[in-house]
Amino acid sequence: MKILVINAGSSTIKYQLFDAKTEEVLVKGVAERIGIDGRHVQKLNGKTNKVDILMPTHVEAIKVVLGSLVEDKVVKSLSEIKAVGHRIVHGGEKFTESVVITDEVEKEIEALTPLAPLHQPAHILGIRACKKQMPKAVQVAVFDTAFHSTMKDFAYRYAIPKEAYKKWGIRKYGFHGSSHRYVASRLASIMGKEGKFIVCHIGNGASVSAIDGGKCVDTSMGYTPLEGLVMGTRSGDIDASVVERLVKETGMNVSEVITYLNKKSGLLGVSGVSEDMRDVEEIAYSKQRNTKANDARLALNMSTYRVKKYIGSYIAALGGVDAIAFTAGVGENGCEYRESVLSGLEALGICLDKDRNLKDFARGKEVMISTDDSRVKVYVIPTNEELVIMQDTKKLVKI
Numbered sequence: 001m002k003i004l005v006i007n008a009g010s011s012t013i014k015y016q017l018f019d020a021k022t023e024e025v026l027v028k029g030v031a032e033r034i035g036i037d038g039r040h041v042q043k044l045n046g047k048t049n050k051v052d053i054l055m056p057t058h059v060e061a062i063k064v065v066l067g068s069l070v071e072d073k074v075v076k077s078l079s080e081i082k083a084v085g086h087r088i089v090h091g092g093e094k095f096t097e098s099v100v101i102t103d104e105v106e107k108e109i110e111a112l113t114p115l116a117p118l119h120q121p122a123h124i125l126g127i128r129a130c131k132k133q134m135p136k137a138v139q140v141a142v143f144d145t146a147f148h149s150t151m152k153d154f155a156y157r158y159a160i161p162k163e164a165y166k167k168w169g170i171r172k173y174g175f176h177g178s179s180h181r182y183v184a185s186r187l188a189s190i191m192g193k194e195g196k197f198i199v200c201h202i203g204n205g206a207s208v209s210a211i212d213g214g215k216c217v218d219t220s221m222g223y224t225p226l227e228g229l230v231m232g233t234r235s236g237d238i239d240a241s242v243v244e245r246l247v248k249e250t251g252m253n254v255s256e257v258i259t260y261l262n263k264k265s266g267l268l269g270v271s272g273v274s275e276d277m278r279d280v281e282e283i284a285y286s287k288q289r290n291t292k293a294n295d296a297r298l299a300l301n302m303s304t305y306r307v308k309k310y311i312g313s314y315i316a317a318l319g320g321v322d323a324i325a326f327t328a329g330v331g332e333n334g335c336e337y338r339e340s341v342l343s344g345l346e347a348l349g350i351c352l353d354k355d356r357n358l359k360d361f362a363r364g365k366e367v368m369i370s371t372d373d374s375r376v377k378v379y380v381i382p383t384n385e386e387l388v389i390m391q392d393t394k395k396l397v398k399i
Contacts, residue, residue, distance in 0.1 A: 001019075001020045001021070001080065001082045002017055002018065002019060002020060002026070002075060002080045002081045002082065003017070003018045003020050003081070003082065003083050003084070003085060003390050003393050003394060004016075004017050004018075004081050004083070004084045004085070004130075004137075005017075005018065005084075005085045005087070005386045005389045005390050005393070006084055006085070006086050006087070006126050006130060007086075007087040007386075008058065008086070008087075008122045008123050008125060008126025008127075009119070009122050010118065010119075010121070010122045011032065011033060011034045011035055011036065012030055012031065012032045012033075012034065013030065013031040013032075013034065013058065013061050013062065013065065013126060014028075014029075014030045015028065015029055015030070015031075015065055016028040016386045016390075017069060017074060017075075017081070018386075018387075018390045020082070020083075020390075020394055023387065023390065023391070025386075026044075026074050027042060027043065027044045027069065027072070027074045028042070028043050028386075029041055029042035029043060029044075029065070029068075031055060031061040031062075031064055031065055033055070034055045034056075034057065034058060034060075034061045035055070035056060035057065037052065037054065038052060038053050038054045038055035038056075038060075038061075038064075039051070039052050039053070040053055040055075040064050040065070040068065042068055042072075044072055044074065057125070057129075058122075058125040058126055058128075058129040059128075059129045059132060059133075061129070062126070062129040062130055062132075062133050063133060066078055066133055066134070069081075078133070078134055078137075079136070081134060081137055082137060082138065082397060083137055083138040083139070083140060083393050083394070083396075083397045084130045084134065084137050084138070084139050084140065084393070085098075085140045085142055085389040085390055085392065085393030086101070086123060086126060086127055086130075086139065086140065086141050086142065086389075087123075087142055087144070087178070087385070087389055088109060088120075088123050088141045088142065088143045088144065089116045089119035089120065089123065089143075089144045089145070089175065090112050090115045090116035090119065090120055090143070090144065090145055090173065091109075091112070091141075091143030091144075091145045091146050091149075092112045092115055092145070092169060092173070093149075093169065094108055094112075095108075095109075095141070095143050095145075095146060096146050096149035097143075097146055098140060098141060098142045098143065098146065098392040098393070098395075098396060099140070099141055099396070100138060100139070100140055100141075100396055100397070101127060101139040101140060101141050105141065106124070106127060106128075109123065109124065109127075109141060110124050115169060115173070115223075115224075116224075127139055127141075138393075138396075138397045140392065140393040140396050140397065142178060142388070142389040142392050142393070143177065144175045144176060144177045144178060145173045145174060145175065145177055146177055147174075147177030147178070147180055147181040147209075147216055148172075148173060148174030148175075148177055148180075148209070148216045148219050149216075150215040150216050150217075151172070151174070151216055151217065151218060151219070152217075155172070155217065155218045155317075156171045156172040156173070157171055157172075158170060158171060158172070158222075158223075170223055171223065172219070172221075172222040172223060172227070173221075173222070173223060174207070174209070174216065174219035174220075174221050174222070175205075175207060175219075175221045175225050176201045176205070176207045176209075176221070176328075177216075178385040178388040178389060179199075179201050179327060179328065179383040179385050179388075180199045180201060180207075180209040180211070180216065180219070181388055182383055182384050182385060182387065182388045183199045183201070183325050183327045183381045183383055184197050184199055184209075184211045184214060184325075185214070186325075186366065186381050187199075187323050187325055187379065187381065188214065190323075190366070190379065191322060191323055191377070193322075194213045194214045195212075195213075195322035195323060196210075196211070196212050196318045196319070196320055196321045196322045196323075197210075197211045197212075197321065197322060197323050197324070197325065198210055198211070198311055198314050198315070198318075198321055198323075198324045198325070199211060199324075199325050199327065200307060200311070200324065200325065200326045200327065200331050200341070201327050201328045201331060201383065202229075202307065202326060202327070202328050202329070202330040202331035202334070202337070203232075203328035203329040203330055203331070204231060204232035204233075204275060204276070204277075204329065205225055205231055205232070205234070206220075206228070206229040206230075206231045206307075206328070206330070207219055207220045207221045207225075207228055207229065208220045208228070208229065208307060208310040208311065208314065209314075210314035210317050210318050212318055217314075217317055217318060218314060218317050220236075220310055226258070226261060226262055228306075228310075229303070229306050229307060229310065230266050230267065230270075230299075230302050230303040230306050231266045231267070232266050232267050232268065232275035232276065232277070233262065233263050233264060233265060233266045233267070233268045233269070233275045234261065234262055234265060234266045235261045235262075235265035235266055235269070236266070236306060237306070238261065243257050243258070243261075246260065266299075267280050267299045267300075267303060270295060270298055270299035270302060271283075271295050271296045271298070271299035271300075272292070272295050273292065273295070273296055273299075277300075277303075277329075277330045277334060277337065280296050280299055280300055281296075281300060281334070281336065281337070283296040284296040284297040284299070284300045285336065300337075300340070301340075303337075304337060304340040304341045307341045308341050308342075308344070308345070311324065311341070311345070312345075312348070315348060321376055322376065322377065323376060323377040323378070323379060324350065324376060324377075324378045324379070325378075325379045325380070325381045326338055326378075326379070326380050326381070327380070327381050327382065327383040328383055331380070332363070332364075332380055332381075332382050332383075333363060335357055335358050335361055338352070338357060338369065338380070339352060339354065339357055342378065348376070349374065349375030349376045350370070350374060350375075350376045350378060351370055351371040351373070351374035351375075351376075352369060352370060352371070352374075352378065353369060353370060353371045353372075353374075356368065356369045356370075357369040361380060364382050365380075365382070366379060366380065366381050366382065367379065367380050
């Protein structure tokens with residue numbers, strides 16, 4: 001029996017098909033440029049196949065994905081797919097764990113659109129497209145925000161009038177929950193206990209979580225993913241009064257300023273080079289001494305400094321820490337980035353082994369990069385959000 005994991009975006013559908021029994025990934029891919037011109041990219045048996053194919057809507061995209069699974073003989077028929085696990089960005093306060101999607105649940109997920117206007121509509125399209133093509137398969141929702149639902153009110157509430165929270169749900173929710181949850185579980189397995197952990201999910205989008213006994217105590221992203229770290233195109237933490245100043249100075253409206261902070265800021269805005277950390281690092285670590293190189297170095301330093309500050313504050317919130325893990329694109333592959341974040345934290349019991357960080361590190365592998373005598377252990381742990389979604393789906397449909 002098979003489980004399909006779907007991550008639907010506004011113009012993409014990423015997917016992985018699992019064998020429910022062995023939890024092996026049978027095939028993965030992405031249907032992209034939906035509603036534009038359409039492209040299907042699939043990885044099967046170590047080979048990547050790309051096909052340009054028109055996909056006007058998510059329904060056609062799901063047809064292409066499912067059709068390829070039968071055509072390439074990954075499954076004999078779609079009846080082998082017993083369940084579909086959907087990654088849903090926002091569960092609000094309603095959904096604190098994964099659920100089977102009923103008509104009522106679908107309506108409630110759609111009602112949360114004001115909290116995630118860019119993501120939630122795409123998730124609904126993905127759910128409906130799958131229901132149409134696979135009416136007998138069980139549909140399951142796995143929420144990014146659910147892992148962070150264990151935060152205390154003093155951690156998730158903002159210091160604004162209560163009505164903003166009660167009427168409009170304005171509070172910290174946190175995101176990347178499946179990733180933080182997976183990495184925390186791996187840390188617990190490695191350490192032999194559910195300890196006090198800090199997980200640094202550093203990619204184009206980035207967040208840090210403080211975890212105690214398997215439960216989230218605090219996380220850097222807030223009401224939206226804009227709060228927190230310096231990211232690829234997001235500013236992260238910023239004085240709210242900046243919005244008013246930008247409105248007055250530029251003539252932009254509030255929505256345009258929020259787009260400015262979400263899409264044109266972060267590494268891209270500071271460096272003027274790119275939102276991709278690899279591009280920024282290439283220039284920052286070069287021998288160039290010009291404005292371009294200086295701006296790239298500034299962007300990189302701002303990014304690592306922000307992570308360092310969150311680590312320090314979360315050690316205080318946790319009352320100490322047993323282990324720190326780096327994950328996601330930059331966290332897993334950025335050796336120099338990790339060194340910059342951890343430099344100067346020796347007084348907190350965090351001692352990086354530079355050789356392990358640079359030489360023992362291998363893409364896709366779990367590795368300890370702290371010294372043997374470091375009081376706080378530091379690891380690189382590749383994340384696997386799709387596996388978490390599959391496992392929750394498997395549990396709910398009792399396959």
